[in-house]
Amino acid sequence: MPAYIAGRNVNLTFRPPNRAPVRALTGFDIDVEEGEFLSIVGPSGCGKSTFLNVLLGLLKPDSGELTLRGRRISGPGSDRAMVFQEFGLLPWRTVESNVELGLELKRVAPETRRAASRRFIEMVGLTGFEAHYPHELSGGMKQRVGLARALATDPEVLLMDEPFAALDAQTRDLMQVELLRIWQEARKTVLFVTHQIDEAIYLSDRVMVMTRRPGHAKRMFVIDLPRPRDYEMRVTPEFNALKLEIWNALKDEITV
Amino acid sequence: MSDTRVLDAEIAAAPGDVQLAPGQTLWRRTEPALLGVGSIAALLIAWEALPHLVAMSAGTQLFFTTPSRIAVTLWGLFASGAIWTPLGVSASGFALGLALAVLVGLPLGVLVGRSPTLNAMLDPFITAFNATPRLVFLPLIMLWFGLGLWSKVVIVFIGALFPILINTYEGVRNADRVLVNVVRSFGASEWDIARLVVVPNALPFIVAGLRLAIGRAVLGVVVAEFFGSEAGLGVMMVQAAGRYQVDTVFAGLIVFAALSLAMTALVWLLEDRLSGWRPQRPSNN
Amino acid sequence: MADDGQPRRSFVESHRTLVVGCGSVALFFAAWQALFLIVPFNPLFISKPSLIAEGLWALIAGGDLAHDLAVSAVPFAYGFAAAVAAGVPIGIIMGWRARVGYALDPLLTVFYASPLVALAPLVIVFFGVGVAGKAIIIFLLAVFPFIFNAHAGVRTVDPLLINVVRSLGGSEKDLYLKVIVPSVLPYIVAGARIAVGRALIGVLVGEFFAASEGIGYAIARFGDLFALDKMFACILVIMAIAVALTEGVRWAERAAFPWRIGQ
Numbered sequence: 001m002p003a004y005i006a007g008r009n010v011n012l013t014f015r016p017p018n019r020a021p022v023r024a025l026t027g028f029d030i031d032v033e034e035g036e037f038l039s040i041v042g043p044s045g046c047g048k049s050t051f052l053n054v055l056l057g058l059l060k061p062d063s064g065e066l067t068l069r070g071r072r073i074s075g076p077g078s079d080r081a082m083v084f085q086e087f088g089l090l091p092w093r094t095v096e097s098n099v100e101l102g103l104e105l106k107r108v109a110p111e112t113r114r115a116a117s118r119r120f121i122e123m124v125g126l127t128g129f130e131a132h133y134p135h136e137l138s139g140g141m142k143q144r145v146g147l148a149r150a151l152a153t154d155p156e157v158l159l160m161d162e163p164f165a166a167l168d169a170q171t172r173d174l175m176q177v178e179l180l181r182i183w184q185e186a187r188k189t190v191l192f193v194t195h196q197i198d199e200a201i202y203l204s205d206r207v208m209v210m211t212r213r214p215g216h217a218k219r220m221f222v223i224d225l226p227r228p229r230d231y232e233m234r235v236t237p238e239f240n241a242l243k244l245e246i247w248n249a250l251k252d253e254i255t256v
Numbered sequence: 257m258s259d260t261r262v263l264d265a266e267i268a269a270a271p272g273d274v275q276l277a278p279g280q281t282l283w284r285r286t287e288p289a290l291l292g293v294g295s296i297a298a299l300l301i302a303w304e305a306l307p308h309l310v311a312m313s314a315g316t317q318l319f320f321t322t323p324s325r326i327a328v329t330l331w332g333l334f335a336s337g338a339i340w341t342p343l344g345v346s347a348s349g350f351a352l353g354l355a356l357a358v359l360v361g362l363p364l365g366v367l368v369g370r371s372p373t374l375n376a377m378l379d380p381f382i383t384a385f386n387a388t389p390r391l392v393f394l395p396l397i398m399l400w401f402g403l404g405l406w407s408k409v410v411i412v413f414i415g416a417l418f419p420i421l422i423n424t425y426e427g428v429r430n431a432d433r434v435l436v437n438v439v440r441s442f443g444a445s446e447w448d449i450a451r452l453v454v455v456p457n458a459l460p461f462i463v464a465g466l467r468l469a470i471g472r473a474v475l476g477v478v479v480a481e482f483f484g485s486e487a488g489l490g491v492m493m494v495q496a497a498g499r500y501q502v503d504t505v506f507a508g509l510i511v512f513a514a515l516s517l518a519m520t521a522l523v524w525l526l527e528d529r530l531s532g533w534r535p536q537r538p539s540n541n
Numbered sequence: 542m543a544d545d546g547q548p549r550r551s552f553v554e555s556h557r558t559l560v561v562g563c564g565s566v567a568l569f570f571a572a573w574q575a576l577f578l579i580v581p582f583n584p585l586f587i588s589k590p591s592l593i594a595e596g597l598w599a600l601i602a603g604g605d606l607a608h609d610l611a612v613s614a615v616p617f618a619y620g621f622a623a624a625v626a627a628g629v630p631i632g633i634i635m636g637w638r639a640r641v642g643y644a645l646d647p648l649l650t651v652f653y654a655s656p657l658v659a660l661a662p663l664v665i666v667f668f669g670v671g672v673a674g675k676a677i678i679i680f681l682l683a684v685f686p687f688i689f690n691a692h693a694g695v696r697t698v699d700p701l702l703i704n705v706v707r708s709l710g711g712s713e714k715d716l717y718l719k720v721i722v723p724s725v726l727p728y729i730v731a732g733a734r735i736a737v738g739r740a741l742i743g744v745l746v747g748e749f750f751a752a753s754e755g756i757g758y759a760i761a762r763f764g765d766l767f768a769l770d771k772m773f774a775c776i777l778v779i780m781a782i783a784v785a786l787t788e789g790v791r792w793a794e795r796a797a798f799p800w801r802i803g804q
Binding site: 287288291292293294295296299319373376377378379380381383384385387388389391392393394395396398399400471474475478479482483490493494497498500502505508509510512513516517520 | 557558562563564565566586640644645646647654655656658659660661662663666667738741742745746749750757760761764769773776779780783788
């Protein structure tokens, strides 16, 4: 029986005009369990964001198979939603209106939309900011809006592309705690792309390490730390042992 | 006060950007240029062919001309030398007015940029004069300066002054405070700071202002000559228009346009020379 | 007393720029008026604020000012409206279809660089001295800022936002309505700000050439009559209108598009 999300031999090459072609993914395989939190770490440019975009349906692979619940992925769909690194909020819309965007595009009735967006704004802890504009919010708050927007369409899979990379370290740590809290409540399958090994271990059930470009899966690590995870776990010997293992797998792929 | 600032965004070149792929991407590189040239050529051809394809009333025929006839007239003007005197008159008005605008605008822009009080005092006047079409002062200037060179110079001066003044002001104000403090910590005087940090930083703004000023200066010469002069290329054009010599009018327009483009190109060159230290701009324009 | 323990700043202190600006303008007019206590006054050459004010009042009371402005406004409105109606769609298509942009951009740059005002005599001679000729001149001058700005607006639409809407299942129409139009709108309004100035030039050129009414004609006529006071009055009126229009648009831009700080 195929895994909840199954990728087999996914290949993708970018062919930009006036430049040499770039092989982003070669022979990329992946299996994701339903409801799990899976992180992907890899060196810059290894294709992890590309893979997320393929899963989202915005990019088409040259060859290979990618299925969700056995159905081929051929374009964007309401079963998957993405949280973007640069937030991607429409600057001319309020927080509430931004969160509603997905529902609006699905032609959901206004009252239903409003109720849903209120609920998710509350879930991400932004009650009271419904009428604010993005330029009035901090980075962390903007990303919460992005998260609420992604959750509002009730997708099965949440794709997160280095969502906390644009935030300062303290906000980042807080957002990780928040994300776990929201995930426990919302119960989605999450694919999380990041550079930071700490972050990956802290958040995930499993961590995949990718090779450098052209990228494919190198090793999969199971994180058997107990849930709910608390911040103090980050300084335990078990955590550090995992960190060292993953680092060893990753460091050969990184060039300065 | 910054509507005249025309700065392109600067995009840092990514590693690997300069790599060129062989073969079929040659088309991709030249396609924009080909399309641009092609559309101009297509327009000229269509214009040239129009009288042969469409019947025109006698009245329209009086006004209609074709690129070939314009080219012949243009050539004739240069060959016979008839163009040089008017062109010289126009060019001298243009050059004098522009030079004055730079001489006044640059230092004033620096002063206003460095002094918030001066800025507050002069702002209403600068805003008012910048928003107003300079043409509105022409009758007054004709009254004061007559129909000779000086009314032309004054109109060009007023037109070109404000882009230079405003852009210099913006450039000076834009000076990186951190750099100023760094230089100051090494014991620099105000003059040193201006020389080492403020002016180099302001140069791109100033050059952008210069580009705008050139356009305004050309417009100034044209309108000044239309209404308030005895000699010059614009006068030649107005007289030709009255005599239904449409070819001459277009020929004059082309000369003005060529002048404008040539000066703008010079400014681009100057800008390139002075901006070596900036990250490469992608050449899309 | 303010809450933080500091004495409350006076109106003057917190609106320093405005106060200094107004003071400077008042000082200018006062100096102008006072100048003629020292320098002999030649009414054929210049005027002074007191006389200008009287002349302005006479024009307003007699209804001449309102009439002239109304006459000038008609071709301005037609030409400007046509410039928006033609310029914005062209610019958007140029931005959206790169090929169209490549083809038209050099052509339009050449047009923009040529002083099209130079064709004004031809236009007037061909179309006559009525509204049509003037409106065409105004259109020719005002259309380019709209084209270039709409083009730039479409080209700088944030591709991330396009991806966001696509990923949420948006159609082409959704992309247009929810991303492209709101992105481009500030650019178009900025284009309007620039176009206003150019359109005013068109009004004046048309009226200096061939008119029997209108505010530009009034200035020329008062000049011929050496009625310097009324001439200055009309000039000041046009300056006020120009400033009101451009600053008004600028204010509207800041109010309507608050996220575009510093642009």
